[in-house]
Amino acid sequence: MEPETGHFGTEMNRGFLQIMVLAMLEKDMYGYAMVRAIGELGYEVDENTLYPLLRRLEKNGWVKSTWDIREDRPRKFYGVTEAGRRLRAELLDIWKKQDQILRQLLKEKSHVQ
Amino acid sequence: MSNKLEAYLEELSHFLSGREEREEILSEIRSHILEKAEQEFGAASDESLDRVIASYGPARRVAEKYLDGRPVIAPAFKRHLFRYTALLFAFHFVLTLAAVVFKESFLMFPVFYIPSMSPFEALFYLPMALLFDLGVVTLVLYLITQSKKEVRLPWPRFSVDLEEVKTAGRTIGRIIGLLAMTALTGVAVYFYVRYQTIFFVNLNFAEHHPIFTPEAGRWYSLILIGLWALSAVSLAVKLVTSSPWVDAFKEGFSLVLLGLIFRQPLDTALGAQLPAGLVRVLKPSLTITVLVICIFVAIDLIKALVRIGRKQLAK
Numbered sequence: 513m514e515p516e517t518g519h520f521g522t523e524m525n526r527g528f529l530q531i532m533v534l535a536m537l538e539k540d541m542y543g544y545a546m547v548r549a550i551g552e553l554g555y556e557v558d559e560n561t562l563y564p565l566l567r568r569l570e571k572n573g574w575v576k577s578t579w580d581i582r583e584d585r586p587r588k589f590y591g592v593t594e595a596g597r598r599l600r601a602e603l604l605d606i607w608k609k610q611d612q613i614l615r616q617l618l619k620e621k622s623h624v625q
Numbered sequence: 626m627s628n629k630l631e632a633y634l635e636e637l638s639h640f641l642s643g644r645e646e647r648e649e650i651l652s653e654i655r656s657h658i659l660e661k662a663e664q665e666f667g668a669a670s671d672e673s674l675d676r677v678i679a680s681y682g683p684a685r686r687v688a689e690k691y692l693d694g695r696p697v698i699a700p701a702f703k704r705h706l707f708r709y710t711a712l713l714f715a716f717h718f719v720l721t722l723a724a725v726v727f728k729e730s731f732l733m734f735p736v737f738y739i740p741s742m743s744p745f746e747a748l749f750y751l752p753m754a755l756l757f758d759l760g761v762v763t764l765v766l767y768l769i770t771q772s773k774k775e776v777r778l779p780w781p782r783f784s785v786d787l788e789e790v791k792t793a794g795r796t797i798g799r800i801i802g803l804l805a806m807t808a809l810t811g812v813a814v815y816f817y818v819r820y821q822t823i824f825f826v827n828l829n830f831a832e833h834h835p836i837f838t839p840e841a842g843r844w845y846s847l848i849l850i851g852l853w854a855l856s857a858v859s860l861a862v863k864l865v866t867s868s869p870w871v872d873a874f875k876e877g878f879s880l881v882l883l884g885l886i887f888r889q890p891l892d893t894a895l896g897a898q899l900p901a902g903l904v905r906v907l908k909p910s911l912t913i914t915v916l917v918i919c920i921f922v923a924i925d926l927i928k929a930l931v932r933i934g935r936k937q938l939a940k
Contacts, residue, residue: 563653563657
């Protein structure tokens, strides 16, 4: 039987998604293109999760946005800011440390077994 | 453009009302849905848009993801909601009883206005008072939560244990109580069927003297039998479940039954054969007795409701 990640999975994905979005937005992208690009990376994100996240990141000054109205359909493009890059670096440090701790713990456990 | 898309965006707009960036959010979602329909289904037809909207999720859920998620009442204050309401209602209840007994109105600016009322009217007034008290406490806690200030609210403790602890002694006590209440109800039903009342001045049944007139005697007897039967049923149910709802229903129904006593005016309910001295004593004593019982039942009802509230919070 598969473990029911449910709520725990959502909690973990939230943090990961923030780092991933900040990493993706080195190149300006709009929402739908981001959903497609994330899908191509083998990951899945609900659009109704991505857009509120982008709005929060923008509100805090970590990403900036511009509307492109050159085509029939206006699109909102997002790009990472300098503050966003600093945040990404800090989040990556945390993530690396967590990864290191978990690897250490699982290694110790396998030794005990 | 699909009417369904417009309806969906309108619904979203309703749930996002109050947010400055509402129009921008809606424009972005509109653009996304149209592009997805074209890219994944070939064209933005009614059918494809319906499918994309369905996959985007219900409007309320989507809107909630944009909201800050700040609760109406801070989780730390949820326990205060029930306890403060219980205390306020207890105060309200006592004042209501005073208004009934002394036939006076009470005004305590700005929260309380308790008009002079009959016991029967009080039965309808009290549930309204409970809702009012809940509303007042909710409003205060809401304002404290929204102020985002570090407020430490006092936590009054009841002297009684509100938690149900199941022990062997308690179960045996309930079985004995159940047997006693069943026997009492049975005997009362026997007397009622035979004499149409269960209230007597003397114990000589060959020449019995009922306390009340036949009509009042039937009314009061049925109410008392109902109360005893209710106790027996609740004791039986509590042998299999410790749910506080059992107590809440029992005390709630008991309060209604006790209130029905006042539908039969006590002034004309006493039997004509009773000595005048006894009538003088009986009238106020019976009223006070019923009111005191009402207070105890109401306290038990509040305790049961508080336990229900706490269990819901624990979930």
